[in-house]
Amino acid sequence: MPTASNLLAFAVVALGMVLTPGPNMLYLVSRSVCQGRAAGFVSLAGVAAGFLVYMLCAALGITALVMAVPFAYDALRLAGAVYLLWLAWQAVRPGGRSVFHVRELPADSPRRLFAMGLVTNLLNPKIAVMYLSLLPQFVTPETGNVLAQSIALGLVQIAISLSVNACIVLAAGTMALFLARRPGWLLVQRWIMGTVLAALAVRIATEARR
Numbered sequence: 001m002p003t004a005s006n007l008l009a010f011a012v013v014a015l016g017m018v019l020t021p022g023p024n025m026l027y028l029v030s031r032s033v034c035q036g037r038a039a040g041f042v043s044l045a046g047v048a049a050g051f052l053v054y055m056l057c058a059a060l061g062i063t064a065l066v067m068a069v070p071f072a073y074d075a076l077r078l079a080g081a082v083y084l085l086w087l088a089w090q091a092v093r094p095g096g097r098s099v100f101h102v103r104e105l106p107a108d109s110p111r112r113l114f115a116m117g118l119v120t121n122l123l124n125p126k127i128a129v130m131y132l133s134l135l136p137q138f139v140t141p142e143t144g145n146v147l148a149q150s151i152a153l154g155l156v157q158i159a160i161s162l163s164v165n166a167c168i169v170l171a172a173g174t175m176a177l178f179l180a181r182r183p184g185w186l187l188v189q190r191w192i193m194g195t196v197l198a199a200l201a202v203r204i205a206t207e208a209r210r
Contacts, residue, residue, distance in 0.1 A: 043113045059154060
């Protein structure tokens, strides 16, 4: 099992990642606003399935391979930092839109909502960065079984992500309406998210390999 300090540190990183806008948040908010909370939770179930796929891949050896090849590890780490900086720019650039900007979308069936949630998560670069670039930094082979540590860290990330995203689904409609009536708050929300993303990118780029 991971050490308590590693679990806590990884939990903080996972929380920071899930609170920053990305494909998952955009998809869940848009479905919850346009089709209701039930559709949002069906979509969240698909997202959860995607998390399980990533966790199993990481636990079964991908992260171990990345850690064994320092150049590949550093390339992924820097690519993740660049991606987060790009997200930060998208949040604050002139003409950018908040994730809570209301858009009209056609209604989809539960099966399609689940499938789209799964595909959105599997193709989400932020989650790939989480499992391929961040998670290995918190696995310390000398403290125990690498497979068990990877699974434990993955379960922590999934629990945090599902809890936060469930709250987003429940509050999406109210938040979208609140922000739509207050354009100034939309701008503040974008700049806060952009700042968080940029800070996380700098930390990833400058943090030494564990």
